[in-house]
Amino acid sequence: MKLTDDLALEVSGLRKTYGSVVAVDDVSFAIRRGGSLGLVGESGSGKTTIAKIILGLESAAAGQVRACGRDRTAAARTLGERRRRAREVQIVFQDPHSSLDPRQTIGSMLEAVVRLHHRDLIAGERRQRVMDLLDMVGLHERHTAALPREMSGGQRQRAAIARALAAEPEVIVLDESVAALDVSIQAQVLNLLADLRERLSVTYLLISHDLAVVRQLTDTAVVMCQGQLVESGTTAQVLDDPQHIYTQRLRASVPGPTWVRRVSATPSILDEGGAS
Template sequence: MIDKEKLLEVKNLKKYFTADKKQVLRAVDDISFDVYKGETLGLVGESGCGKSTAGRTINNLYNATSGQVIYNGEDILVKRSPDEIKDMNKKMQMIFQDPYSSLDPRLTVLEIISEGIRNHYPDLNKEERQVKVIELLELVGLNKKHANRYPHEFSGGQRQRIGIARALAVEPEFIIADEPIAALDVSIQAQIVNLLKELQQEKGLTYLFIAHDLSMVKHISDRIAVMYLGGLVELTDSEELYSDPLHPYTQALLSAIPIPNPVIERSRERVILTGDVPDPSNPPSGCRFRTRCPAAMDICAKVLPTWREVKKQHYVACHLYE
């Protein structure tokens, strides 16, 4: 993966929310990672860890507190002209978590998908837009009969397919998929993941795939970054993460995934985390994971661990490896 060309560089990205003058919620606190062309980077962690906020900040839906998001060599967080913003929106699209609230119930599927086409391809007439919409529907496993229906007439899985078609309508290079399968039945989740993989191969797409389910992320991700309470704790290749997780938090997440072999499942040791996730507006001193970590040491309460490469292309922030 390191020989590939970088498409996106996230450098020291921070996104803070101010509840009042005294309380600052550090939703994303100084994270850095790269995404290479044609790959899928999985971003995982518990609910509330800041992964969705990171995705929305990268896509400029939230204004970053500080840091850089460099896309194809250009920092997209600096002030830009309306035309430059429009061009960036075309290159970078988003698939949202909830297929029920992300589609306008007043519009037909044809209108929902053609909205982006109309904005970015103004030279196309109505008939040409309609042809393009039908092509997109067929690409995601639907058909032209669905074009004139409304979102409420579809199941959750079908709605998410419509959301994917909408994202593809402007022919993007990079898609941020913000927990696109979290609201779907388990039987439908694999279908959507397989669809995203097929589309990636067919169109050369690059994904940032945000999820809390490590077992599903493995099937689509080339590399995985693990996030806890606003910061990254581990990042490496998908296979490496599953075979040799280094951070105690990653180890705990992986130990919670059931193994279909009952003999192995009975004999393996679960890592049980105690306590609750701390308040991000009042995080613990030093390592943020130390209050729940089974391997916590004295230094963990005093010093924030540094982000370092412990093995080749295997990064971790933990005092155990310093």
């Protein structure tokens, strides 16, 4: 794969083993700046391992990872490099309840991230940035004082998205980020993510087993099976005309059309006790 400057994320020949077990076997894909790619597969297919390598949480046995034009295959050597990498690539996890510090208010959490990555801002500017982030994800000023346990699942996930955005990353890894939400709230959060991508030109790597979610949020898709990439193409091609038997089985396992109904991303999400 030729590595070019217009790519936000590039994975080339990636391989990861755990002893004699090959978790990821010669996987390559790329996402253009502002694009969105779905990494599709069942549990154990290797997609989460790939995400961990991209984020620097695991090391690869072979291959290369580049983000924002810079190599990040080897471990970061300095604190400054670790901060830069974190600023470039952020993640939103599946379960916001466990990924948010239960002792920290949403406001203090966001301000800490802003302070870490934007040291030139003074206190008043940091507070304004926190307010802007809350507004960006559809939360209210009152949520600055809220602890995660005082918020609904949808509100917690919006706060987790705001935390990822606080670093102003170019790439966001979405690791099954709506899987823990009920269907109506899932649709609202997907709408929010789609709107943020368009507004901010952020790049998404979506990790999901849910073909409906992949269809709504991504331009291209790659399908993983037992550590290998078995199919890739535009999302429409992969989902509507799958060529590999594994992808065909995935497609056949989905009852009815693989689509997600777009609903308004803003109604009642600020109402405590609402469906958010």
